[in-house]
Amino acid sequence: MDDDAEIIAEFLVESHENLDQLDRDLVELEGDPGSPELLSSIFRTIHTIKGTSGFLALHRLEALTHVGENLLATLRDGERTMTTEVAEVLLAMVDAVRRLLAAVEATGSDVAGDVDVDSVVASLRAVLEETPPTPAASPEPAPGSEPEATEVAAASAPEAPAPAEGVPDAVPAAPVVLAAPAGPVVTVAPAVPLDVAAPAPVPAAPESLLAPVAAAPSAAAPDAPFEPAARSAVDSTVRVDVDLLDSLVQLVGELVLTRNQILRRTEAREEDLELVRAAQRLDQVASELQEGVMRTRMQPIGHVWSKMPRIVRDLAHQLERQVQLDLEGHETELDRSLLEALRDPLTHLVRNAIDHGIETPAARLAAGKPATGRLLLRARHESGQVVVEITDDGKGIDPEAIAAAALARGVVTREELARMEPRDVLALVFEPGFSTAAVVTNVSGRGVGMDVVRTNIERIGGTVDVQSVVGEGTTCRVRIPLTLAIIPALLVQEGAERYALPQVNLVELVRVEGESLATDVEVVAGAPVLRLRGELLPLLPLGTALGVDVAAPTLPLDERDGVTVVVVQADGVRYGLCVAEVHDTQEIVVKPLGRQLKALGTYAGATIMGDGRVALILDVAGLAHAHGIVPVPVSKVEVAVKRQETTPMLVLEVVPGRRAALPLHEVSRLEEIEVGRLEGAGRAEAVQYRDGILPLVRLSSLIGLPPAPDGEEERATLSVVVHEDGEHRVGLVIDRVVDVVDTVLRRSEVGRRDGVLGSAVIDGRVTDLLDLDAVVTAAGVA
Amino acid sequence: MTPTTHLHASPTPWVPVDVQTQYCTFAVDGLLFGVPITQVQEVLRWQPLTPVPLASEQVRGLLNLRGQIVTAVCLRRCLGRPFPDDGDPPLNVVVRSAGEAVSLLVDEVGDVVDTAGHELLPAPANLPAPVRDLLQGVVALPEAILLVLDVDRTVGVPLENPAGGTP
Numbered sequence: 001m002d003d004d005a006e007i008i009a010e011f012l013v014e015s016h017e018n019l020d021q022l023d024r025d026l027v028e029l030e031g032d033p034g035s036p037e038l039l040s041s042i043f044r045t046i047h048t049i050k051g052t053s054g055f056l057a058l059h060r061l062e063a064l065t066h067v068g069e070n071l072l073a074t075l076r077d078g079e080r081t082m083t084t085e086v087a088e089v090l091l092a093m094v095d096a097v098r099r100l101l102a103a104v105e106a107t108g109s110d111v112a113g114d115v116d117v118d119s120v121v122a123s124l125r126a127v128l129e130e131t132p133p134t135p136a137a138s139p140e141p142a143p144g145s146e147p148e149a150t151e152v153a154a155a156s157a158p159e160a161p162a163p164a165e166g167v168p169d170a171v172p173a174a175p176v177v178l179a180a181p182a183g184p185v186v187t188v189a190p191a192v193p194l195d196v197a198a199p200a201p202v203p204a205a206p207e208s209l210l211a212p213v214a215a216a217p218s219a220a221a222p223d224a225p226f227e228p229a230a231r232s233a234v235d236s237t238v239r240v241d242v243d244l245l246d247s248l249v250q251l252v253g254e255l256v257l258t259r260n261q262i263l264r265r266t267e268a269r270e271e272d273l274e275l276v277r278a279a280q281r282l283d284q285v286a287s288e289l290q291e292g293v294m295r296t297r298m299q300p301i302g303h304v305w306s307k308m309p310r311i312v313r314d315l316a317h318q319l320e321r322q323v324q325l326d327l328e329g330h331e332t333e334l335d336r337s338l339l340e341a342l343r344d345p346l347t348h349l350v351r352n353a354i355d356h357g358i359e360t361p362a363a364r365l366a367a368g369k370p371a372t373g374r375l376l377l378r379a380r381h382e383s384g385q386v387v388v389e390i391t392d393d394g395k396g397i398d399p400e401a402i403a404a405a406a407l408a409r410g411v412v413t414r415e416e417l418a419r420m421e422p423r424d425v426l427a428l429v430f431e432p433g434f435s436t437a438a439v440v441t442n443v444s445g446r447g448v449g450m451d452v453v454r455t456n457i458e459r460i461g462g463t464v465d466v467q468s469v470v471g472e473g474t475t476c477r478v479r480i481p482l483t484l485a486i487i488p489a490l491l492v493q494e495g496a497e498r499y500a501l502p503q504v505n506l507v508e509l510v511r512v513e514g515e516s517l518a519t520d521v522e523v524v525a526g527a528p529v530l531r532l533r534g535e536l537l538p539l540l541p542l543g544t545a546l547g548v549d550v551a552a553p554t555l556p557l558d559e560r561d562g563v564t565v566v567v568v569q570a571d572g573v574r575y576g577l578c579v580a581e582v583h584d585t586q587e588i589v590v591k592p593l594g595r596q597l598k599a600l601g602t603y604a605g606a607t608i609m610g611d612g613r614v615a616l617i618l619d620v621a622g623l624a625h626a627h628g629i630v631p632v633p634v635s636k637v638e639v640a641v642k643r644q645e646t647t648p649m650l651v652l653e654v655v656p657g658r659r660a661a662l663p664l665h666e667v668s669r670l671e672e673i674e675v676g677r678l679e680g681a682g683r684a685e686a687v688q689y690r691d692g693i694l695p696l697v698r699l700s701s702l703i704g705l706p707p708a709p710d711g712e713e714e715r716a717t718l719s720v721v722v723h724e725d726g727e728h729r730v731g732l733v734i735d736r737v738v739d740v741v742d743t744v745l746r747r748s749e750v751g752r753r754d755g756v757l758g759s760a761v762i763d764g765r766v767t768d769l770l771d772l773d774a775v776v777t778a779a780g781v782a
Numbered sequence: 783m784t785p786t787t788h789l790h791a792s793p794t795p796w797v798p799v800d801v802q803t804q805y806c807t808f809a810v811d812g813l814l815f816g817v818p819i820t821q822v823q824e825v826l827r828w829q830p831l832t833p834v835p836l837a838s839e840q841v842r843g844l845l846n847l848r849g850q851i852v853t854a855v856c857l858r859r860c861l862g863r864p865f866p867d868d869g870d871p872p873l874n875v876v877v878r879s880a881g882e883a884v885s886l887l888v889d890e891v892g893d894v895v896d897t898a899g900h901e902l903l904p905a906p907a908n909l910p911a912p913v914r915d916l917l918q919g920v921v922a923l924p925e926a927i928l929l930v931l932d933v934d935r936t937v938g939v940p941l942e943n944p945a946g947g948t949p
Contacts, residue, residue, distance in 0.1 A: 254849035497832060546835035593844075594853035594882050596937065602836055606844055606851045614832040614844040614851055 023310040033082035253589030302330035322372040332379035357394030397468040430454040493581035505620040513562025541578040570621035651738040660768040668724040697779040703755040807892035811863040826874040854885040862912030884937040
């Protein structure tokens with residue numbers, strides 16, 4: 001019995017992989033109906049499932065795949081051509097097979113369950129009994145015979161390199177698949193490295209490389225020999241139980257912590273060279289081991305993307321859109337647990353893009369766009385994070401429609417809205433208030449369940465934002481960490497215990513003491529709040545929150561008579577945790593809590609400190625929830641974040657008494673240039689500068705200020721701000737540099753004109769904010 | 783699951799007899815408890831515990847067992863027995879339950895007892911409910927009555943604060 005169960009388990013794993021492949025192949029086949037490779041690949045897959053299910057006495061499954069196989073045989077033998085109708089029943093069959101397999105997984109047999117096999121078999125038979133209309137030889141169907149077919153693969157197939165159309169045995173440009181799985185823009189067809197459609201390009205060389213391993217686990221299908229090239233890549237890997245990997249990750253985490261302890265001890269004993277050397281070696285090996293073990297849990301995002309062609313195809317079909325799906329960077333790897341967590345949000349975003357982004361072909365043509373919309377999924381690594389972008393070229397999101405809907409739904413007030421940047425307005429689609437809103441679907445076309453998407457992504461430590469240009473399309477950008485097991489965290493102390501706060505929840509640290517304690521911290525009806533840059537931040541003393549400090553419901557004042565506030569944010573909630581002490585930031589290994597504590601909600605796990613003691617990891621969202629701190633619209637929070645960000649600004653006087661400012665990072669250099677070095681005249685002034693020519697412009701004339709009063713010509717030198725933008729550079733002639741000020745910019749529209757974005761109060765003076773792009777353009781040098 | 787038993791308190795030499803009838807015994811508040819040795823992972827002397835605020839009072843804290851985080855549950859409190867003011871019982875009997883390791887804090891650890899030849903009887907009806915509820919049954923040994931603990935029920939301590947928090 002155990003043996004049987006094991007065989008069935010193996011069969012299930014294998015079949016699921018095959019079915020994923022099958023989905024891709026079928027969708028591709030619609031675009032390339034004649035492809036003998038695709039057809040025989042699909043045929044083989046079904047044949048294998050049929051054979052094994054017969055062997056395992058799974059008779060319903062056998063019956064279903066038998067009919068499917070018959071239909072595929074007629075396709076393969078050229079007696080019939082792929083049409084949308086045929087594809088539809090084949091995909092239905094794949095779905096039924098999948099459901100049967102699920103039933104087998106759950107119950108061990110395929111008789112139970114409510115899987116409707118008969119109707120699928122009937123529709124397969126119906127198609128089989130039709131007289132095939134198309135002659136065998138024609139590789140392409142008559143144009144009319146594939147009327148509303150989605151272009152998922154159709155558009156991409158012609159771009160695909162030879163394999164899809166080649167003779168099966170052909171060995172075309174070898175490195176295409178193996179060496180370059182990440183072409184700059186990989187369309188569906190070549191995107192999948194193990195694509196059975198392209199076994200041919202795997203040349204002899206890689207096979208021989210893989211040969212030693214390839215021989216070993218031949219648990220594969222009985223007809224594996226027919227697809228040696230595709231299998232060889234699979235056989236070079238070993239299936240490992242995920243639990244084993246998880247425990248390895250845990251152990252390595254431990255090892256790293258132990259290493260840290262040893263290294264610390266070693267520092268005190270520098271005279272013992274042997275020890276120091278051994279410690280260094282340990283350090284190195286532990287780091288490499290950690291990296292290696294982490295990598296074992298990494299999986300390419302292609303695992304998620306392999307489902308996308310099918311989803312896009314079905315959805316496009318259903319909504320009568322034409323969509324070309326392009327997948328880029330499918331080899332981008334991330335931790336498998338994150339991959340799992342990413343699956344649903346990504347699917348949701350893709351659905352949204354098709355449902356609400358890409359217009360109907362008619363509407364697209366009317367808007368002057370090609371009838372086929374493009375959906376691009378792109379993944380890449382960027383500074384320790386994985387960035388996934390979902391871009392469509394649809395109608396975009398209209399911020400005004402969003403704003404109107406947000407107002408109508410009471411998500412924001414008119415005043416808040418007035419202060420928002422267009423970007424922040426777009427971010428409102430992620431607000432909970434938008435989630436159920438059919439209103440928004442009608443008005444703006446976006447937002448169904450987007451708050452769930454954001455919540456799910458934030459739960460794994462990621463972020464999501466949206467950019468859109470009306471009429472041109474929308475991009476959703478998801479950023480997630482590479483791995484979850486080790487996270488950076490801030491250690492804080494309350495009483496005798498330390499607690500870890502995940503870095504991802506941290507906003508800032510605030511220390512309130514002395515006079516400001518009296519003015520900035522207030523207790524309203526027993527609830528302490530902190531005035532922080534014009535907002536009122538709820539305060540939660542950690543001791544009270546954890547119930548270890550019930551005797552003192554007031555704020556914990558430390559020996560220096562101050563309060564240390566850690567401003568945290570999660571799930572749209574932002575509040576200040578008052579803690580007794582703040583330690584340093586550390587990388588910690590997250591470990592799960594026993595089931596006695598899981599439901600508590602206050603802790604996200606626990607970790608082991610360098611001294612071997614256990615420290616609890618606080619769940620910022622859970623703490624807030626437990627203490628009734630409810631979410632405020634995050635848009636508001638984001639605006640607040642924006643507002644508190646200080647920008648270093650270069651403040652200058654354009655002409656005496658008229659101040660302007662520009663961001664310091666736009667400034668390459670400040671120069672004093674002798675008037676005598678000026679060449680040219682009028683607006684064409686220039687100076688030789690660093691092996692080139694630096695065009696000079698008088699800033700005053702560009703931003704509509706009167707030229708400097710008399711006396712200027714007598715100056716010996718000119719103050720010049722040099723701005724470089726790629727190859728272009730320009731020198732702005734000003735009166736003088738005043739200062740560099742780190743300031744929180746609150747831009748007002750006052751004074752807005754050509755070359756000036758508006759104004760702000762900097763250092764107590766009204767200051768023009770330069771629009772550098774406009775200035776450079778007006779100067780005619782860019 | 784092969785338990786690694788480090789029963790240092792046991793003078794009985796390890797003889798591979800029928801493990802099903804072997805119990806690791808320990809004393810709590812003068813009562814003699816037993817847990818099948820197949821469920822016992824190890825016995826540890828006093829360990830530093832990290833308290834878990836807001837957890838139910840039976841949960842005394844977390845301990846670091848070679849990198850694994852183990853919840854320590856005070857058996858006295860689980861049984862509703864009086865507990866001394868001078869801290870938690872000193873010894874940890876680490877048991878496996880539902881794939882997790884949980885430590886039971888007990889007063890004393892006794893021998894491994896072989897109950898072969900004795901039946902598992904239902905708990906006498908007049909035992910206090912908090913004790914009876916956590917027993918699988920009792921074994922009437924000649925020299926003592928062994929209370930056989932239902933580990934899963936014991937360590938699945940109820941939560942005092944089940945509400946609150948995110949799922």
